[in-house]
Every structure is written in structure tokens, then in C-alpha cells.
Amino acid sequence: MADKKIAKALYGPSVTEVALGAVLGLICGVLVACLYLVFKPVVQLKELPKEPSRSVVYYIPGSESSTKSKGWQAKQKQLIDGTSVALIEDDLNAWAASVAAPAKPAPAPGKPGTKPKPGEKPKPAEKPKAEEAKEEGKPPPPEGYFIPGTPNFKIIGDKLQVGMKCTLNWYGLTYDTTVVATGGFKRSGDVFEFSADKVYLGSCPLHLIPAVSGLLVSTVASKQKLSDELRIALTKVTSITIEGGTLKLAVQ
Numbered sequence: 001m002a003d004k005k006i007a008k009a010l011y012g013p014s015v016t017e018v019a020l021g022a023v024l025g026l027i028c029g030v031l032v033a034c035l036y037l038v039f040k041p042v043v044q045l046k047e048l049p050k051e052p053s054r055s056v057v058y059y060i061p062g063s064e065s066s067t068k069s070k071g072w073q074a075k076q077k078q079l080i081d082g083t084s085v086a087l088i089e090d091d092l093n094a095w096a097a098s099v100a101a102p103a104k105p106a107p108a109p110g111k112p113g114t115k116p117k118p119g120e121k122p123k124p125a126e127k128p129k130a131e132e133a134k135e136e137g138k139p140p141p142p143e144g145y146f147i148p149g150t151p152n153f154k155i156i157g158d159k160l161q162v163g164m165k166c167t168l169n170w171y172g173l174t175y176d177t178t179v180v181a182t183g184g185f186k187r188s189g190d191v192f193e194f195s196a197d198k199v200y201l202g203s204c205p206l207h208l209i210p211a212v213s214g215l216l217v218s219t220v221a222s223k224q225k226l227s228d229e230l231r232i233a234l235t236k237v238t239s240i241t242i243e244g245g246t247l248k249l250a251v252q
Contacts, residue, residue: 037204038168042178057203059163059180062089062154069094078231079249089104092153099225100150145169148179148220159184159243162194164220177202181217183239192240194221 042059052058069090076095079085099213149165163180183196199206199213226234239250 021107033202037176038202040203042180042200042203044178057180057200059178060154061152061163062093062161064093064097064152065090066094076230079251080229082233082236082251084248084250086248088154088246089155092247096151096153105167117119146216146219148223151224155242155245155247159197160194160242160247162196162220168187179216179220180215184242190235192234192237 027163027250042057044059044061047060048058068088072087072091072094075085075087075091145168147167147169149167151162151164154161154163159182161180162183163178166177166179168175168177179199179201180201181194181196183194183198184197185192187193196213196217197207199216201216206216236251237249238252239248241248241250
């Protein structure tokens, strides 16, 4: 042991120690850069500037015209009945808005009050934190580390862009940011799944870390509400293509 200490003092750290230190430093640098980009907001515009900056992530939401999307409910019924449909981005955004519309929640039962001892007054039942916050005029506490908002769809060439506001929650410390994913569809088992080529969390390009971007996309997809009828209908879809500004779902 003494010989090793003397050798280290004379010749410095070994090659292994230098390599390990370099790798750890690189990992720390990447993590810091990712955190910086996550907290760097995207720039939301109606159209790209003439000279876009390479250091800025631009986000252009899809159209949400109520006039163009009047027939989206009829198209949804056609799909459920087993008919092929062609959807424009206005139809998709009208559907997303309807799914995200708040429903009246059933009253959550509070915790039962404790049984009083002889001569004591009974303690009232404890109310859920969300109900207490509502009575005090405060927003309910966020649930989970990642809380996605209402998705917005935009068709770009033969790709579908999905963007949404989301909230990052770390034990009550929250930060609002934006997720933007662009890609197509691929079959997975009985259904088609959205397969993202590019995924940005804030300004951080998560598609450069495939495992992380895939986890984020699957988390967002799992939190979307679909009726049982629509889920069954989607299992009967044989192909999904994007062309001419429309998303075409073919059913045989």
C-alpha cells in the first residue's frame, strides 16, 4: 500500500484513473447541457422566420379551425363502424380538445373520522388534498413527475407533429415546458403506434438519446384517453398513411 502511494506521488494517476475521470467529466457535462436545454423554452410562432436561428427550436402549432372540423364526430363514427377515414389536422385537434374537456368528477370519499372516546367529540373525516385545494381556491396539487397537457397535431409533409404543453413536477417544484415530437406510424402487435423521429423536451433533442425519447413518447401515449369503442376500431385499421395534408386510416 505504501509503495502504491509513493508511486502515485512520483508518477501521478494511472491511465485507468485518468480515463475514468474523463468519462465521468463527460457524463456530467452532458447532463448539465441536457438540463440547460430542457429549461430553455421553444419559440412558438405561426410561421418560420425568413432566417431561422440554428440555436433556437421553433414550434408551429397545427390549425384548430372549428369551421373545418365540423365533421370530425361523423368521421369518428365512421371509423368505429369499420369505414376508412381521412382526417385533417383540424379534425385531430377538435378530437383532442373534446377528450381533454374536463368531466365532472365523482366526489371522492374522505378518510373516515376517528371513533371518539367516551366524552369526546367525533373528529370530522379528512378531505382529499385536491378537494381541500378547490375549497381554498387553489389549483389541485400535480400528480406524477410528468403531467402532459392537451396534444396539438400538425401535418408536415408525410409526417405528423404532436406538440403539447406539459408540467415537470419534482416534489411540488413545478416547471411548465413544451414537448414536440415529429414522426410517422408503425405497427406494434394489433395496433399502430406513433413512432417519433424527432423529440424535443423544451429545447433538448431527446431523439439523440433513443431510450429516453421512446420512454417519453410511450408515457404521453399512455395518458391519452380513448373510448373502448375507439380502441377496438383502431385494432381494425390495416394501414395509416399521411399525404396531401391528410391522415388516412384504412380499414378492410
